[in-house]
Amino acid sequence: MLDIRLIRRDPDGVRAMLGRRGPPAAAGLDKVLELDGRWREVTAELEKVRAQQNRASRGRKGAPTEEERAHLAELAGRRRKLADEEAAVGAAREAQLASLPNLPAADAPDHEQVIREVGEAGARGRDHLELAGERIDMARAARLSGSRFAYLRGELVALELALVSYAVAKLADKGFEPVIPPVLVRERALYGTGFLPDTEQQIYGLPADDLYLTGTSEVGLAALHQEEILSAGDLPARYAGFSSCFRREAGAAGKDTRGIFRLHQFDKVEMFSFVEPDASLAEHEWLLAIQEEICHELSIPYRVVAIPVDDLGASAAKKYDVEAWLPGQGRYRELTSCSNTTDYQARRLDIRYRESAEGRPLHVHTLNGTAVTNSRTIIALLENGQHENGSVTLPPVLHRYGAPEVLAPAGADGK
RNA sequence: GGAGGGGUGGCAGAGUGGUCGAAUGCGCCGGUCUUGAAAACCGGAGUCCGGCGACCCCGGACCGCGGGUUCGAAUCCCGCCCCCUCCGCCA
Structure with missing residues (x-):
């Protein structure tokens, strides 16, 4: 959610920034301005009538006389009419405002x-499929659930658990509180994080219960402080969430159909930070640095890409992807990503903090970034750790968390 | 799933449909007193919207949330959410 005050104060500046995301966003802004103007007119009139009503009834003890009653009834009628109009125009303005994406950061590039x-x-x-053999069991998963599902079996389960433990321990060391959030959430949280209405077609819904399956624990982590006013001493507040993630992948038909690169269900350890506005730029770089540190410790060759404005989701002002080199595909592919959503989610979720005892509460900034996933991180580990004979060496840093040192070639001992 | 009870300011806790934004206590902030502190006393304090982008000022809203009745709703009615107790079921 953009700041309506900023929009009023500097409509041209906001329009120019939104324009980088394309003409529809800029047009949406003008709709907001128009609705806001009308809303303010109606509101001013409504409040005038209410003030009259208050003056008339304040301090009153008994019932009004007949002529008083006639006058008051007339006021009440006007108020009702104005209140209805105020509500309608206000709702239209809110909806329009909520449909606007975040302002891109000045240094978010136009091209990758x-x-x-x-x-x-x-x-x-x-x-990775050749290397894993039936330890990644796509055929049986398809029989069970359809395409884009996988059974992870045997040693790969130990590998995933080791990866998760490794990531959670590393993040806890850095001050992130480990969290396992609910993955079944109400609409409110998806709206608040900007996934709705932006990515509705990617989200699994359970209409019978009015709940949705989250595509990332970012949703539950962001909503952790929904409608709260934190104190400055609480910030930065950092969380390491671990959860399964669910994505419909509508519109991705035929894309990345081999293996576990793109699944409807996978597990992820996610970093999430609430920070003071001044701190979000540095926090963003720091989250990226952690992602790179993880790649380094896992011996995964990678590159860092700044995402173009066109590809930012609704909530991100700026976003980096870390892309891993995948020998099986012979190219870099997205491994993790990390976004600075500035105050966009904080406004929608109404998460504020108090800078000092007397100041008004201000909206925090929020950021998120992937630590590891049981799909793409595992792919990168298998493909980059492979040997001529099809065995795979896993990074030493995972051994103490229970990962095997070496995965035997597929097909060996019946695998 | 069935049957009850309840949601009021940071917390506790009052509130016959008519100065109730809301008593009172605790906690909190400032002050007086004190060598300092405590006690006592005095004062202050919420959030949001609009009025000009202002911590002053003015108006409005907020007693779980959303509707309704009424000249007027914290108080009456309806829907929803959450919490608690009992029964059933369950990992």
Whole structure:
């Protein structure tokens, strides 16, 4: 949600920034301005009538006389009419305002920008399915649930659990509180995080219960402080969420159909930060640095890409993707991403903080970033750790969390 | 799933349909007193919207949320949400 005060104060500036996302966004802004103007007129009139009513009834003890009653009834009628209009125009303004995406950061590029490449990329080899064999069981999962589902079996379960433990421990060390959030949520949280109405077709809904399955624990983490006023001492507040994630992948038919690159259900450890507005730029870089540290410790060659304005979701002002080199595909593919959503989600969820005892509460900034996933991180580990004979060496840092040191070649001992 | 009870300011807790934004207590902030503190006393304090982008000022709204009745609703009616107790079921 954009700040209506900012829009009133500097409509041209806001229009120019929104315009980077395309003409519809800029047009939406003008609708907001028009509705807001009408809303303010109606509101002023409504409040005048209410003030009259209050003056008339304040302090009164008994019932009014007949002529008083006639006058008061007339006032009440006018108020009702104005109140209805105020509600209608106000709702239209809110809906229009809520449909506007966040303002892109000045340094969010117009075109994809590779910021750096790290590690030895360029290797070719077997892809993760060839390496895993039935330890990734797509056929039986399809029989059970349809396409884009997978059974993870045997040693790969130990690998996932090790990855999760490793990531959660690392983040806890850095001050993130581990959290397992609900993944079945009400509409409110999806609206508040900007996934609704923006990405409605990607979200599984359970209409019988008015609940939705979340596509990322970001939803539950952001909503953790919904409608709260934090004190400055609470910030930064950082959480490491672990949950399953559910995505319909509508519109992705035929894309990434092999293996576990794009699934309807996967698990993820997610970083989420609530910070003071001044701190969000630095926090964004820091989250990215953690993602890179993880790639380094897992020996995954990667590059960092600044996402173009066109591809930012509704809520992000700026976004980086970390892309892993995948020898099975012979190219870089998205592994993790990390976004600065500035005050966009905080406004929609009404999350504020108090800077000092006397100041008014201000909206916080929120940021999110992937730590590890049981789909793409595992793909990157398998494909980059592979040997000529089809065995895979897993990074030492995972061993103490229960990951096998080496995965045997697919087909060995019946796998 | 069935049957009851309840949601009021940071907390506790009053509130015959008519100065109730709301008593009172605790906690909190400022002051007086004190060498300092405590006690006592005095004062203050919520959030949101509009009026000019202002912590002053003016108006309006907010007693779980949303509707309704009424000249007037914290108080009456309806729907929803949440919490508690008992029974059933269940990991």
